[in-house]
Amino acid sequence: MSAAEPALVDVAVIGGGVVGCAVARELAGFDVSVALIEARGDVGDATSKANTAILHTGFDAVPGSLEARLVARGYALLGDYAKATRIPVEGTGAVLVAWTDEERGSLESLRQKAIANGYLDCEILASEAVYALVPHLGPGVLAGLTVPGESIICPWTTTLAYATEALARGATLMLGTRVTGVSVADDVTTLATTRGLVRARWVVNAAGMGADVIDRMYGFDRFTVVPRRGELIVFDKQARPLADCIVLPVPSSRGKGVLVSPTIYGNVMLGPTSENLADREDTSTTAAGMEFLLGKGRAIMPSLLEEEVTAAYAGLRAATEHGDYVVDVDADRRYLLIGGIRSTGLTASMALAEHAGLQLAGAGLALAPRVGLPPVPVLPNIGEAFPRPYQRADLIESDPEYGAIVCFCERVTRGEIRDALRSPIPPCDVDGLRRRTRATMGRCQGFACGADVESALHATDLA
Amino acid sequence: MTGPPLTVQADVAVIGAGPAGLTAAIGLRRLGVGVVVLEREAEAGGIPRITHHTGYGLRDLHRMMTGPAYAERLVQGAVDAGADLRIGAMVTDWSGDRSVMVTSPEGRWRLSAQAIVLATGARERPRSARLVPGDRPAGVLTTGMLQDVVHGGRAVSGGSIGSRAVVVGAELVSWSAVLTLREAGCRAVLMTTEHERIEAPAALVWAGRSVPGLPVSRRTRVTRIMGRHRVEAVELTRLDTGQTRTFACDTVIFTGDWIPDSELARAGGLDMDPGHRGPVVDGALRTSAHGVFGAGNLLHPVDTADVAALDGRHVAGQVARFLEGGTGPQAATRVLPGAGFAWVSPGLLRPADPPPRERLLLWATEHRSAPRVVVRQGDRVLRRRLVPWPASPGRVFRLPWSVLAGVHPEAGDVTIGLG
Numbered sequence: 001m002s003a004a005e006p007a008l009v010d011v012a013v014i015g016g017g018v019v020g021c022a023v024a025r026e027l028a029g030f031d032v033s034v035a036l037i038e039a040r041g042d043v044g045d046a047t048s049k050a051n052t053a054i055l056h057t058g059f060d061a062v063p064g065s066l067e068a069r070l071v072a073r074g075y076a077l078l079g080d081y082a083k084a085t086r087i088p089v090e091g092t093g094a095v096l097v098a099w100t101d102e103e104r105g106s107l108e109s110l111r112q113k114a115i116a117n118g119y120l121d122c123e124i125l126a127s128e129a130v131y132a133l134v135p136h137l138g139p140g141v142l143a144g145l146t147v148p149g150e151s152i153i154c155p156w157t158t159t160l161a162y163a164t165e166a167l168a169r170g171a172t173l174m175l176g177t178r179v180t181g182v183s184v185a186d187d188v189t190t191l192a193t194t195r196g197l198v199r200a201r202w203v204v205n206a207a208g209m210g211a212d213v214i215d216r217m218y219g220f221d222r223f224t225v226v227p228r229r230g231e232l233i234v235f236d237k238q239a240r241p242l243a244d245c246i247v248l249p250v251p252s253s254r255g256k257g258v259l260v261s262p263t264i265y266g267n268v269m270l271g272p273t274s275e276n277l278a279d280r281e282d283t284s285t286t287a288a289g290m291e292f293l294l295g296k297g298r299a300i301m302p303s304l305l306e307e308e309v310t311a312a313y314a315g316l317r318a319a320t321e322h323g324d325y326v327v328d329v330d331a332d333r334r335y336l337l338i339g340g341i342r343s344t345g346l347t348a349s350m351a352l353a354e355h356a357g358l359q360l361a362g363a364g365l366a367l368a369p370r371v372g373l374p375p376v377p378v379l380p381n382i383g384e385a386f387p388r389p390y391q392r393a394d395l396i397e398s399d400p401e402y403g404a405i406v407c408f409c410e411r412v413t414r415g416e417i418r419d420a421l422r423s424p425i426p427p428c429d430v431d432g433l434r435r436r437t438r439a440t441m442g443r444c445q446g447f448a449c450g451a452d453v454e455s456a457l458h459a460t461d462l463a
Numbered sequence: 464m465t466g467p468p469l470t471v472q473a474d475v476a477v478i479g480a481g482p483a484g485l486t487a488a489i490g491l492r493r494l495g496v497g498v499v500v501l502e503r504e505a506e507a508g509g510i511p512r513i514t515h516h517t518g519y520g521l522r523d524l525h526r527m528m529t530g531p532a533y534a535e536r537l538v539q540g541a542v543d544a545g546a547d548l549r550i551g552a553m554v555t556d557w558s559g560d561r562s563v564m565v566t567s568p569e570g571r572w573r574l575s576a577q578a579i580v581l582a583t584g585a586r587e588r589p590r591s592a593r594l595v596p597g598d599r600p601a602g603v604l605t606t607g608m609l610q611d612v613v614h615g616g617r618a619v620s621g622g623s624i625g626s627r628a629v630v631v632g633a634e635l636v637s638w639s640a641v642l643t644l645r646e647a648g649c650r651a652v653l654m655t656t657e658h659e660r661i662e663a664p665a666a667l668v669w670a671g672r673s674v675p676g677l678p679v680s681r682r683t684r685v686t687r688i689m690g691r692h693r694v695e696a697v698e699l700t701r702l703d704t705g706q707t708r709t710f711a712c713d714t715v716i717f718t719g720d721w722i723p724d725s726e727l728a729r730a731g732g733l734d735m736d737p738g739h740r741g742p743v744v745d746g747a748l749r750t751s752a753h754g755v756f757g758a759g760n761l762l763h764p765v766d767t768a769d770v771a772a773l774d775g776r777h778v779a780g781q782v783a784r785f786l787e788g789g790t791g792p793q794a795a796t797r798v799l800p801g802a803g804f805a806w807v808s809p810g811l812l813r814p815a816d817p818p819p820r821e822r823l824l825l826w827a828t829e830h831r832s833a834p835r836v837v838v839r840q841g842d843r844v845l846r847r848r849l850v851p852w853p854a855s856p857g858r859v860f861r862l863p864w865s866v867l868a869g870v871h872p873e874a875g876d877v878t879i880g881l882g
């Protein structure tokens with residue numbers, strides 16, 4: 001080892017997904033030093049960027065499970081946090097639609113399950129009432145179950161808000177830094193990374209698809225992550241009036257099934273598929289997946305299929321052999337695992353962070369509140385539920401750059417792109433800029449603005 | 464939010480300063496009508512602004528010019544004619560029957576007019592709209608973006624354009640892509656088309672030269688894109704045999720497959736044409752909304768710029784007539800695509816209102832070198848006509864308006880098909 005010892009932090013959090021960022025933010029709220037270590041060039045660039053972006057009530061979780069508890073708690077925490085930071089959320093509500101007698105038969109037990117989960121607002125609807133709610137559903141609806149609390153949320157802003165606040169609270173963000181080895185000594189754990197060594201008293205493993213790999217570095221062999229791919233199709237904004245609320249399938253033993261949902265950006269989404277893979281980085285879409293989704297979509301909402309497709313993408317759920325989240329603290333070695341955060345991690349993120357804090361404190365990490373915390377950050381609004389900069393006369397008057405629309409399909413202004421580039425966690429590529437502003441994610445996919453946006457990203461004269 | 468938005472009044476609001484909108488504005492000014500033209504780009508001119516090859520202006524200006532020269536001439540013409548041209552001004556919504564909301568660096572404002580001309584053009588469907596699966600790496604573009612990157616003098620990030628390109632589509636615009644790639648130092652190594660034939664001859668007229676040694680895979684579809692960060696290859700599938708092969712490349716250009724920029728038209732509740740997805744118009748280019756007209760590729764995705772411009776000239780006279788008042792339009796008959804066509808434009812027939820250039824524009828879905836066109840109304844065949852020019856997917860097929868002579872206003876929809 002070189003003469004200069006790398007600096008020592010109290011806690012190193014491995015993984016800058018929505019969970020790791022939430023944990024870093026939470027811990028940085030106490031009087032400890034925190035480093036957030038992320039292999040990729042940006043936060044929220046793995047599973048946390050490619051999901052169905054629903055803020056779940058947890059009505060259909062397994063009662064009594066850790067997931068059930070943390071989803072319900074996370075729903076409340078993130079709901080409040082979103083108001084404070086202006087993370088876009090829309091309370092669209094959901095309706096589960098039964099297409100077969102078997103599905104209709106299971107609605108009552110689902111309602112009971114919701115009650116067991118502490119969610120009391122579900123109501124069973126007759127077919128006509130379901131059509132009244134979602135008139136464009138295809139023929140054959142037998143009944144439905146409402147879940148009024150299900151909401152849609154911006155997953156990108158959520159992750160960014162956590163990371164931004166963690167930074168403001170003094171955490172260190174280490175992007176482009178992959179943890180490759182762990183060595184535990186009496187008081188200090190040394191992490192080998194692609195950018196040198198990091199020394200930490202405590203380590204939190206929130207590495208998503210890579211959580212089992214890190215866990216094995218500690219000598220454990222208790223779970224294996226299986227990437228379960230979910231492909232999704234996003235339809236043009238002109239389809240938005242077709243789907244005013246989330247249309248959920250009745251879950252079966254084969255998983256949650258395919259939903260139709262409005263998105264916070266004003267589109268309609270169809271998906272996801274569910275398929276176990278071997279490759280942990282394979283987020284490609286497939287012909288079979290697209291065909292399957294279009295088939296489902298045609299049955300659920302035939303008129304949706306007449307609309308143009310804006311995008312297709314895929315995300316990987318970190319499935320494991322365990323049904324529940326795998327959260328476990330090893331007090332002796334000052335190590336906390338947060339694994340198997342499969343399909344509800346966005347919703348549960350703040351509750352997972354809170355839970356992590358309690359686990360660490362219970363294992364001996366002293367967590368005294370930090371005095372003089374900075375105010376919560378307010379994030380730029382990229383959702384459709386609230387006025388966007390291009391719609392705001394006041395904003396344009398004070399700064400004409402908010403009147404200069406660059407991305408026409410998504411109505412993103414030069415002012416917003418400038419803000420993103422000057423923000424505490426600036427994007428490192430067009431994808432990152434898209435997650436912060438929506439630039440180029442619209443129906444033309446850059447036909448009109450791609451070149452402008454690329455050059456804005458590389459311009460040094462934006463100031 | 465501060466008070467009510469500032470309202471600007473105009474006789475006519477033209478939305479979109481491409482060949483259609485600019486020519487409409489020039490025409491209206493010559494008739495003494497006040498015009499505000501709104502263009503969302505920082506420069507007026509529309510698509511020709513970024514297509515540097517020659518092939519513009521033949522039918523409207525009776526000369527051949529490059530895209531930028533053509534665009535410049537139209538812009539200058541509009542300004543000289545006294546049109547109030549507002550650039551960097553995007554129409555985002557309607558705020559009444561004939562008034563729209565605009566965002567520009569000057570502010571958020573309303574433009575109210577007695578008539579509106581929608582001339583918002585068309586764009587190419589990107590890869591995602593064509594549902595081409597696979598990885599989502601850098602290096603996948605449309606021709607529009609390619610030309611914007613190459614000709615707009617933009618920084619090319621990490622090289623969105625590589626050195627070996629596959630050009631998807633063999634329409635006129637595809638050849639334009641090939642030329643632009645060459646300018647950017649990228650070789651087109653393969654052109655693919657799902658059709659039997661390529662649209663080469665007219666392309667040579669457009670582009671002024673051919674591209675020797677570019678192999679073309681016909682009846683072939685790109686069925687997958689491979690490469691995690693940068694395109695590494697595409698999977699090609701033969702439509703007739705289902706046979707697949709992997710073809711190495713680092714750039715994929717999706718060309719053609721046009722769709723109108725019809726967001727405003729649809730948001731305004733105008734009747735839309737399911738075939739071309741733009742608004743339905745009649746020969747006077749009236750949409751279904753009173754006082755709202757259309758022009759250019761919004762109505763026929765995609766014809767050449769001169770045809771779009773001549774729409775503009777035509778619509779100027781119609782709008783002026785509308786502003787003078789006069790009698791409302793006659794009853795209309797719907798004109799629909801029959802076998803072998805995807806759309807007909809205009810889609811409404813009013814015998815007193817001949818369309819621009821007295822031509823009907825159609826989009827063929829199959830190739831015929833000497834097509835027999837059949838016009839039907841109900842069960843009745845009105846006309847069978849052997850046409851001496853080809854019908855071919857990938858370019859507009861034009862018919863004289865006279866094929867609709869004899870249509871009975873009360874006898875229901877008319878179809879035009881291939882016999």
Ligand SMILES: Cc1cc2nc3c(=O)[nH]c(=O)nc-3n(C[C@H](O)[C@H](O)[C@H](O)COP(=O)(O)OP(=O)(O)OC[C@H]3O[C@@H](n4cnc5c(N)ncnc54)[C@H](O)[C@@H]3O)c2cc1C
Pocket residue numbers: 014015016017018019020021037038039040043044045046047048049050051052053054055056177178179180206207208209210211214228229230231272314315316317341342343344345346347348
């Ligand atoms: C199709 C789909 C739909 C979903 N829908 C919803 C939904 O509607 N609502 C909801 O609440 N949830 C949903 N989810 C689940 C949610 O997206 C995940 O639970 C959540 O994103 C997991 O976050 P994470 O931080 O654990 O993982 P990730 O976002 O994957 O973050 C883990 C990070 O760790 C980094 N990393 C890994 N190994 C290392 C290493 N060795 N060194 C450094 N860094 C490393 C990775 O680069 C990655 O950025 C869905 C998931 C999918 C796939």
Ligand SMILES: Cc1cc2nc3c(=O)[nH]c(=O)nc-3n(C[C@H](O)[C@H](O)[C@H](O)COP(=O)(O)OP(=O)(O)OC[C@H]3O[C@@H](n4cnc5c(N)ncnc54)[C@H](O)[C@@H]3O)c2cc1C
Pocket residue numbers: 478479480481482483484501502503504508509510511514516517518519520552553554555582583584585606607610636639640669670724727758759760761765766767768769771772
């Ligand atoms: C690569 C390529 C090569 C071509 N080569 C030739 C050729 O050689 N010869 C030829 O004749 N034709 C050619 N064409 C076709 C030609 O460019 C089009 O026919 C022509 O531009 C159509 O004119 P337009 O006015 O209908 O639409 P456009 O030129 O598309 O103009 C529409 C304008 O409306 C603006 N707009 C849209 N929505 C709004 C809004 N909401 N608010 C404000 N403004 C808005 C757009 O920014 C745009 O400037 C080519 C096209 C391409 C893509």
